[in-house]
Amino acid sequence: xxxxxxxxxxxxxxxxxxxxxxxxxxxxxxxxxxxxxxxxxxxxxxxxxxxxxxxxxxxxxxxxxxxxxxxxxxxxxxxxxxxxxxxxxxxxxxxxxxxxxx
Amino acid sequence: xxxxxxxxxxxxxxxxxxxxxxxxxxxxxxxxxxxxxxxxxxxxxxxxxxxxxxxxxxxxxxxxxxxxxxxxxxxxxxxxxxxxxxxxxxxxxxxxxxxxxxxxxxxxxxxxxxxxxxxxxxxxxxxxxxxxxxxxxxxxxxxxxxxxxxxxxxxxxxxxxxxxxxxxxxxxxxxxxxxxxxxxxxxxxxxxxxxxxxxxxxxxxxxxxxxxxxxxxxxxxxxxxxxxxxxxxxxxxxxxxxxxxxxxxxxxxxxxxxxxxxxxxxxxxxxxxxxxxxxxxxxxxxxxxxxxxxxxxxxxxxxxxxxxxxxxxxxxxxxxxxxxxxxxxxxxxxxxxxxxxxxxxxxxxxxxxxxxxxxxxxxxxxxxxxxxxxxxxxxxxxxxxxxxxxxxxxxxxxxxxxxxxxxxxxxxxxxxxxxxxxxxxxxxxxxxxxxxxxxxxxxxxxxxxxxxxxx
Numbered sequence: 351x352x353x354x355x356x357x358x359x360x361x362x363x364x365x366x367x368x369x370x371x372x373x374x375x376x377x378x379x380x381x382x383x384x385x386x387x388x389x390x391x392x393x394x395x396x397x398x399x400x401x402x403x404x405x406x407x408x409x410x411x412x413x414x415x416x417x418x419x420x421x422x423x424x425x426x427x428x429x430x431x432x433x434x435x436x437x438x439x440x441x442x443x444x445x446x447x448x449x450x451x452x
Numbered sequence: 453x454x455x456x457x458x459x460x461x462x463x464x465x466x467x468x469x470x471x472x473x474x475x476x477x478x479x480x481x482x483x484x485x486x487x488x489x490x491x492x493x494x495x496x497x498x499x500x501x502x503x504x505x506x507x508x509x510x511x512x513x514x515x516x517x518x519x520x521x522x523x524x525x526x527x528x529x530x531x532x533x534x535x536x537x538x539x540x541x542x543x544x545x546x547x548x549x550x551x552x553x554x555x556x557x558x559x560x561x562x563x564x565x566x567x568x569x570x571x572x573x574x575x576x577x578x579x580x581x582x583x584x585x586x587x588x589x590x591x592x593x594x595x596x597x598x599x600x601x602x603x604x605x606x607x608x609x610x611x612x613x614x615x616x617x618x619x620x621x622x623x624x625x626x627x628x629x630x631x632x633x634x635x636x637x638x639x640x641x642x643x644x645x646x647x648x649x650x651x652x653x654x655x656x657x658x659x660x661x662x663x664x665x666x667x668x669x670x671x672x673x674x675x676x677x678x679x680x681x682x683x684x685x686x687x688x689x690x691x692x693x694x695x696x697x698x699x700x701x702x703x704x705x706x707x708x709x710x711x712x713x714x715x716x717x718x719x720x721x722x723x724x725x726x727x728x729x730x731x732x733x734x735x736x737x738x739x740x741x742x743x744x745x746x747x748x749x750x751x752x753x754x755x756x757x758x759x760x761x762x763x764x765x766x767x768x769x770x771x772x773x774x775x776x777x778x779x780x781x782x783x784x785x786x787x788x789x790x791x792x793x794x795x796x797x798x799x800x801x802x803x804x805x806x807x808x809x810x811x812x813x814x815x816x817x818x819x820x821x822x823x824x825x826x827x828x829x830x831x832x833x834x835x836x837x838x839x840x841x842x843x844x845x846x847x848x849x850x851x852x853x854x855x856x857x858x859x860x861x862x863x864x865x866x867x868x869x870x871x872x873x874x875x876x877x878x879x880x881x882x883x884x885x886x887x888x889x890x891x892x893x894x895x896x897x898x899x900x901x902x903x904x905x906x907x
Contacts (some may be wrong), residue, residue, distance in 0.1 A: 359702070365709045367493050367754075367883040368591040371834035375702060400816045408592075413711045415701035415728055422709045424592070430496030432759060432834040434802040435814050437496050445818050 353390075354447035356381040362443040367429050369408055370439035371422040375444065380452050382417040388451045396421050421445075453646030453655035458638060459483040461691070462515060463661035465490035465505030465532065469514045471672045474663075474689040478674035479522045481689070485641050486523050488515070489634045489660055491543070492535025493754055493883070501605050501756035501881035505536040505543065509550075511640075512536065516547065517554045520626065526561050531616060531627045531637050539586035539608050539631025541571045542852060547628045563626060565620035569899040570630030572609045572753065578854070580889065587753065587887045596887050603817045604884040609897040612717035613652070616640035618895065622902060630898070631754065633716050634660035647679045652722045655684045655751040657714050658700055658738065665703035666693040685731065685740035695736045697728030717894055719746040726842070748890045751897055752873055754883025761838035762877040765849035768868035769827040777857050778806060778827060781866065785851035793844055800835040802848050829867075834880050842874045848876075 354360065358377035360382075365371035374391070376382035385391065397404040402423060410421040430437055459478035461470040463729035465488045469880045479486075505512070516532070536543030548567050555563070578601050581587050587596035608631040617640045619627045628636060635656025655677045660663050663673035666688035673690040686695045704723055705711030716777040725740040740883035751759065761772055782804050786796060796802045808824035810817035829852065833845035853867040891897065 355850060363707050365496055365707050366591060367497075367886050368593070369709055371707065371709055373702070375698075377698060383686075398819070402816065409709050411711060413701070413705055415726065416698060416705060416711070418702065418705060418711075420705055420711060428497070428883035429494075430498060431882050432762065432801055432833065434496075435805065435812055440496060441812050442775070442816065444559070444813075445816075 353449040364439040375418045466512035466586040474674040477689040487531045489533040497756035497881035533637035534631035567622035567628040603757040604755040605757040610752040613640040614894040650741040654741040667699040689737040694734040750888040760834040760882045762876040763841040763845035765831045781855035803832040805830040
């Protein structure tokens, strides 16, 4: 099943000027447990998905109170530099939709 | 300590107007304070660097007016943080002017106005660094040196609760603060009322984006936060919204790297043992937060500097063969630029933002077999000289029109031009400082003023 069918929220946003943070929230407990235990989302797998080196994954956290998996990618340049593609970092999450969850 | 009730009608005053319905409900719920933050580092480096607000004054005035009239009628204090997007001296002065103007327009009775500047001259930072003081880099940045400061045009210090606590103690009815930590403007009155650092800062953190801590998603609606002896309560005021454990917890991690810790000048809020409970259909209570005091006080410094002038040009591509070969067309265009102006990265930079392919995600875009019908390309050129930026941008775009690809069928021009003009864009700025300095006195970097406003 694809992550987009199991998650209630998939979003990205700047976390300060040097990072973009990604939140995957499953409001349904069963879906959350399934996504969490699937092993489909790890520091390595998201680095590959977003085509960045693993050292740019600044953080990868499971946050139980929100039933969320959260990871953060360090920007190559601070937000709003020349050549910026997404000032707020708010449209970077689409590749997560198609992640296969066994 | 006594229970304190705060309403917050907007997560960033001025971007779009607050919603009146839920604000009126909030005012009817017997608040002790009306508080909102009006700035962010989210808006890019341009506003701070150029010292311009990113919000329309029409909406800034709209919200200040609603809040001021309600605060004066209820006879409760009002606090605004990070005035006018940047929290610079300009922003504070603008909001002070608006407050006085609104008071005069409505013939309000006298009230005490405190305003607190937080800009810090780059020369001041330079002196500190040269005397051996550390301007510590945050988020993995190196400590700031002369070179970084040379690229910095304007900087602000981010105030914590102390300058605002002082203003409250001084009898302020309205406080306009320069750049401030979002939770701190809420924590200040709670600390004054004797609440713990943990509850005061957690309440601020939960409230600072207003209705974003509720569900379903709504912006610009009012929420009510209460600090009591037994925890922090957050209630959504809009009839269609509620604060749930999930929505409040989701907000705790919003726009943050670490959902468990929130750093403020005095130390950090530890949320790793927070417990969220639904106590009524619209209210969630949070307990378990703790505060870890640092042995030093660190004040965050944000700084921005101008990098170059910018020009833009928009072209469309519809020929499927050109679309397939767009990178070759762009390389050809860059070759033409190199002939005349040297390689990109020298006296200019050029970016081809290919909407329809990977303009939004750049190198992170996964490879796809799909091919769009058309591409929209925004050509961006940066250069020290504005006129030269325009000249280079013009031919960076026009060379797509003349691109020489083998087997091309469309020999009358390989780009569609929507409007044959170079658009003069805002200058390019950069966040040069995301740093912190250690201070003995958390008030020392901030300049408070006070007057009585009589209309």
